[in-house]
Amino acid sequence: MIEMLVGLDVSNDEVYGEYRQAMKPILTQYGGSFGYDFVVSKVLLSQVNEPINRVFTINFPDESAMNSFFTDSDYVQVKEQYFTRSVRHTTIVASYQINSQQPE
Numbered sequence: 001m002i003e004m005l006v007g008l009d010v011s012n013d014e015v016y017g018e019y020r021q022a023m024k025p026i027l028t029q030y031g032g033s034f035g036y037d038f039v040v041s042k043v044l045l046s047q048v049n050e051p052i053n054r055v056f057t058i059n060f061p062d063e064s065a066m067n068s069f070f071t072d073s074d075y076v077q078v079k080e081q082y083f084t085r086s087v088r089h090t091t092i093v094a095s096y097q098i099n100s101q102q103p104e
Contacts, residue, residue: 001098002066003035003059007052007091016054019082023075030069031061050089059098 010016027033035057043052060066069075 001059001061002063002095003057003098004066004095005057005093006055007040007046007048007093008054008056008087009051009089010054010086011088012086015082015086019078019086022078022082026072026075026078027058027069030065030072032058032065032069034058046091048091050091052089052091055093 037056038054040053040055046052060069
């Protein structure tokens with residue numbers, strides 16, 4: 001599984017909520033899901049100059065599924081309609097592989 005840790009500067013919570021609702025069925029089609037989702041009130045340390053007020057993890061079965069999701073024409077349309085109107089900045093904090101095997 002591949003997971004991304006993402007920080008956003010959300011400027012319109014209502015429109016961003018509409019984005020999340022519209023994109024979730026598309027995300028599910030690619031085996032993707034959200035792991036954690038936080039509204040952040042104060043950032044103590046950052047490696048970017050852009051503000052961050054929302055942090056979440058998003059994961060996919062593999063890199064191919066992730067790339068297919070982000071280039072899916074339906075997703076691109078949803079992103080243009082809602083995301084660009086509700087998010088000022090996006091910061092990809094990290095992207096990493098997760099071993100899906102449980103310890104014995």
